Amino acid sequence: MEPLKIIEAILFAANRPLSEEDLSVLLKRGGETAGIVFDEQSLSPENIRQWMEDYSRRLTDTGIQLVSVAGGYRLATREEFAPWISAMFDEAKPPRLSAPALETLAVIAYRQPISRAEIEAVRGVAVGGVLETLVDRGVIRVAGRADVPGRPLIYETTTYFLEHFGLRDLNDLPNVEELKRVKLPDPPAPETPQQPELLHEPAGHTQEN
Amino acid sequence: MLNPDLPGWRVSLPVFDGPLDLLLYLIKKEEMSIYDIQIGKITEQYLEHLNEMREMDLEVAGDFLVVAATLLYIKSRTLLPEDQQMAEEEPEEGEDPRWELIRQLVEYKKFKDASFELHLRQTRQDKLYFRDVDEKPVSIIPLGLGEVGVFDLVKAFQRILDRAREKEGFREIYEEKYTVSDKMQSILNLMDKTETLLFTTLFNDVTSRPEIVVTFLALLELVRLKQLKARQSDVFGEIEIYRGPTVTLS
Numbered sequence: 001m002e003p004l005k006i007i008e009a010i011l012f013a014a015n016r017p018l019s020e021e022d023l024s025v026l027l028k029r030g031g032e033t034a035g036i037v038f039d040e041q042s043l044s045p046e047n048i049r050q051w052m053e054d055y056s057r058r059l060t061d062t063g064i065q066l067v068s069v070a071g072g073y074r075l076a077t078r079e080e081f082a083p084w085i086s087a088m089f090d091e092a093k094p095p096r097l098s099a100p101a102l103e104t105l106a107v108i109a110y111r112q113p114i115s116r117a118e119i120e121a122v123r124g125v126a127v128g129g130v131l132e133t134l135v136d137r138g139v140i141r142v143a144g145r146a147d148v149p150g151r152p153l154i155y156e157t158t159t160y161f162l163e164h165f166g167l168r169d170l171n172d173l174p175n176v177e178e179l180k181r182v183k184l185p186d187p188p189a190p191e192t193p194q195q196p197e198l199l200h201e202p203a204g205h206t207q208e209n
Numbered sequence: 210m211l212n213p214d215l216p217g218w219r220v221s222l223p224v225f226d227g228p229l230d231l232l233l234y235l236i237k238k239e240e241m242s243i244y245d246i247q248i249g250k251i252t253e254q255y256l257e258h259l260n261e262m263r264e265m266d267l268e269v270a271g272d273f274l275v276v277a278a279t280l281l282y283i284k285s286r287t288l289l290p291e292d293q294q295m296a297e298e299e300p301e302e303g304e305d306p307r308w309e310l311i312r313q314l315v316e317y318k319k320f321k322d323a324s325f326e327l328h329l330r331q332t333r334q335d336k337l338y339f340r341d342v343d344e345k346p347v348s349i350i351p352l353g354l355g356e357v358g359v360f361d362l363v364k365a366f367q368r369i370l371d372r373a374r375e376k377e378g379f380r381e382i383y384e385e386k387y388t389v390s391d392k393m394q395s396i397l398n399l400m401d402k403t404e405t406l407l408f409t410t411l412f413n414d415v416t417s418r419p420e421i422v423v424t425f426l427a428l429l430e431l432v433r434l435k436q437l438k439a440r441q442s443d444v445f446g447e448i449e450i451y452r453g454p455t456v457t458l459s
Contacts, residue, residue, distance in 0.1 A: 079337060082335075097331065122313075123227055123229065124227045124229040124272060164334060166337070174327075
């Protein structure tokens with residue numbers, strides 16, 4: 001049995017992106033049920049990636065395409081057929097995110113995890129309402145609390161964020177190198193004065209990269 | 210200030226996502242370089258815009274005022290002759306009071322540009338359709354048999370009600386006096402005589418809608434009190450009522 005055909009069937013039935021590792025495990029596990037053993041070599045992530053490249057090329061003549069999103073592969077329709085597919089569905093897709101929401105999301109995406117005060121220092125506006133919208137839309141979530149005075153909530157993007165924007169991973173963000181490095185303006189000092197002994201420890205999460 | 214003598218309202222203001230967004234707009238409009246802002250001119254224009262925006266909600270206006278204050282501060286410092294300028298806390302920053310604002314603007318612009326990229330990606334991604342993300346293909350979900358839940362009972366009850374509606378015709382009006390506890394007792398009496406009872410037989414002798422409803426409520430109550438259970442032996446089969454493990458009803 002040809003592994004690529006099996007992968008094609010898996011991707012057709014899948015309801016989420018599947019990584020090379022996922023596919024490798026599924027091939028092995030299904031093979032156990034079917035009594036078919038694939039050799040280790042062909043199930044390596046590198047080999048599967050190679051198959052996926054070939055497969056993607058083979059789909060060029062069809063209405064569907066292989067997309068690499070949120071750390072895995074998915075089958076999707078091609079952009080140019082959107083009018084016909086949307087004609088089939090009664091309901092419209094959920095509204096796109098507004099410009100202020102996108103700006104806020106961009107700051108979070110590049111600098112996560114990040115607190116509300118830090119976001120506001122970049123954008124120069126209060127972002128409370130926007131954060132709520134973004135959480136509701138499932139593109140960000142609370143990642144915990146920052147280890148700084150006041151222990152503010154910090155936010156990070158979700159896997160759905162990657163799917164929504166068709167990103168493979170966070171390094172797939174446009175202009176990622178520069179925006180990860182750029183120094184952020186300091187948020188206004190919290191009301192609780194910092195304990196003197198803490199002054200030697202910089203806030204860890206804003207220093208990465 | 211809003212001029213009360215103005216005829217009508219001016220509503221053709223572009224919407225800005227914040228004070229920095231407005232500043233960037235003004236700088237671009239005046240064809241200045243971000244790194245060489247003519248602070249006097251920009252401050253003047255910025256304040257003009259603020260006046261026009263008076264009608265916006267307070268929180269937004271507050272954010273805009275913070276930047277206005279910064280602009281005025283920078284302007285006042287640049288107006289002072291070099292030797293009269295106040296010594297800064299951080300000496301190296303004394304060179305150009307605009308620097309802090311410029312830095313903030315440059316950074317903001319980077320994220321704003323990035324958010325535009327995200328917007329483009331969002332638009333493109335919108336045109337891709339995936340097979341339904343949330344639901345498994347129906348055939349994979351096993352059909353549950355055996356004990357039935359409250360929704361199965363409600364569905365069966367709906368059918369009984371529909372049947373009653375067909376039967377309903379002209380009739381005498383009389384006072385209906387069924388109580389749930391009476392019905393509970395009579396169902397239990399029925400169950401004393403038999404091991405199992407078809408759900409539909411419970412309603413055989415029942416004609417009026419209020420009585421049907423009360424009978425059903427009584428059954429639900431008995432199931433809730435774990436006196437009775439309901440089961441279904443095949444997918445479109447009849448629902449049967451039987452006694453659960455005995456629990457004494459106080």
